[in-house]
Amino acid sequence: MQRIISLQNHNGEKVSIASPPIDAVMLHERADSFTKRSVKKQSKMDALYKCIEMIDLTTLEGADTVGKVKQLCSKARFPITTELADELAGLPNYKPIPQVAAVCVYPSMVQTAKDALRGTTIKVASVATAFPAGQIPLKTRLQDVKDAVSAGADEIDMVINRGAFLAGDYQTVFDEIEQVKAACDKAHLKVILETGELSTYDKVRLASEIAMEAGADFIKTSTGKVSPAATIPVTLVMLQAILDFYDRTGKIIGMKPAGGIRNAKQAIHYLVMVNEVMGPRWLTPDLFRFGASSLLNDILKQIYKQVTGRYAYDKSFSLD
């Protein structure tokens, strides 16, 4: 039965959140169907290029340094060497490699990334709200967001309060997202549900509804720090929530699966899913992103193979 929860927004208005049940068996069946599509030849090339445009190139390590982030930004601007680009330029089918959508870093690295990407259209996304656990006081989490925004972050990737969510305190989850949204100012807000900790698809659906109702611009599966991270079925649940929300309100929300998407083949499965569930209008970096680090190089390898007919030497592409 559809679950209906009554909450209040920051203006004291009543907000009713309806969350339908999810049948896991049939969900998986549909999810599997996307992985069985045969995407070859030109359609594969088109898909590979599109995937690059949708990547939030990510580094979220305790060991991140200014040097590391600078290198990642350089990779975001120039995914392949100019030498390789020249080599491929003359070949049929080859188009210049596009830039990724964004670079995703910790708040302390926003300034560095911003400087390194100046003059480009690549966005700087920052995780915030005490990523990945979120288990510190709200005041500090909000300050974390404000700091990232004032350092120049274009996009904020927040984590929801899973503790409150699993305890059934949906009002707190809602309030916090609203407050983070306010703290974002002009920056766009991606709300991470951390689906690996919510455990059921019913809860993923409910969390999606709360996040969208509270002002998310994007909903995102995972931090990448918890297993399982993004999966096709969990992303399908969230996409269907986005579609229903659009039908109900006319608002378009974006989707970002993150974590565990390491190769081109997986990424194409996601693209097939978006194409078939949402329609081609959602196939833009405005509305769909991959949170990934090693995915980019695998896509580059596949493009190299498609263009030259042979597999690239592993070292042809820099690690970052």
Add this chain to the structure above:
Amino acid sequence: MNKTISANNKKNAGETDFVFDYSPALESTDMVKINKQNKLFINGKWTSGKSGKFFDTINPANGEKLAELTEANAEDVDRAVKAARKAFEGSWSKLAPKQRGRYLFRIARIIQERSREIAVLETMDNGKPIKESRDFDIPQVAAHFFYYAGWADKLEYLFNGRNVSPIGVAGQIIPWNFPLLMAAWKIAPALAAGNCVVLKPAETTSLTALLLGEIIEEAGVPPGVVNIITGAGATGAALVNHPDVNKIAFTGSTEVGKIIARSTVNTAKKLTLELGGKSAHIVYEDAALDQAVESVVNGIYFNQGHVCCAGSRLLVEESIADIFVTKLKRRMTSLRVGDPLDKNTDVGAINSAGELKKIKGLIANAIEDGIEYYEPEATTLPQKGYYLKPCFFNNVAASATICRREIFGPVLAIQTFRTPEEAIQKANDTTYGLAAGIWSEKGSKIHKTAQALKAGVIWANTYNKFDPSSPFGGYNESGWGREGGRHGLLPYVEVK
């Protein structure tokens, strides 16, 4: 519309010129060899028909002729029945049960080994999408042979304290919708129980049955145990009326089933019939709606709707009818109709020109009657071959022809209901009673509904799921007897 992130793409949100149309991905037909003219498989040998007549088998995907098949006449039927009788009296019924099981295991393994070849041939002859012949039909064929192979030496446990013995020669007539799978449903239990068979495949889809003849040869099954004869209605009638056949098993239309029932009256022949259906798919308001849509789509558009248990009547609770129909429409736009050999095809070709004409006629009549019709506008159909867009009629009256008659095509009839009682009453308001589907997140409601439905197979929160261990068959005009599981052996044994 709220603000959205604008990245590299300068277009507004939701505006994209990117078209993700998967390139054709055709399965290769290289490994399939088709004889130009095909013989009959009688007494372990490939023999010519006595009539000297042939008929064409067509690839429905393009309307081109695939091969010629022998038209078996009464004399050929007699030869086949005699061969089966001889094999039955000779060695087969006296063979150690374990040995019979070995032959069946061998057949199952060869089917698995040659599965790709068989799947491609099935798709060429029948028109079903390669993803279905590859992922559903052929694996199920192998599973049926494996399952009944296991029963061959365990028949004494079939009924506690009772012995069973084979009945003799079975005449088996099968339909064109799941050609090889229906052959497996018929042959595997018959052989496991120690009978010999004469199989007549449908005239439009005989090629995989003939390939099964080759496999049976390869497996070393003794001559005459399985005989395969091709032909149309007259051949089938000759088999049904042959005096030395002990049992007739038929799967096909209710119309033909009735003719067979009449012709076996006053004979000692046993008879099982697996006939038509007009199965209800009930969606309650508390269902997981997005997944129920999947189930409804699978229920009616699987195998172009050429499925006896197709969920061809959708009964949806009135409170969610509009939203459900909207979701269904959207889902239908992503169904890819086209070349069955393309791995991305979801809905393939209608099996024959005759079927296409019949289905189109029923659709046209319903449209003329003013019933609300929907088909996905953007879906395109290939120029050549026999194709139809998946479609539905909404707000259909229970008295409408499309709500009562089995269409056997990708055509869904949608009705609404207000209470569980009404859903059950409407679901049972049919001359058939083969299958039903129930969607609800409430277990007690599912059980209560299932108890009240007069249908042989009931699926809860899913549809079209099959397993060799699960019996299949219907109430009323959907047939007599069950196939699959222990129940599937019963028509092939005498219980002592």
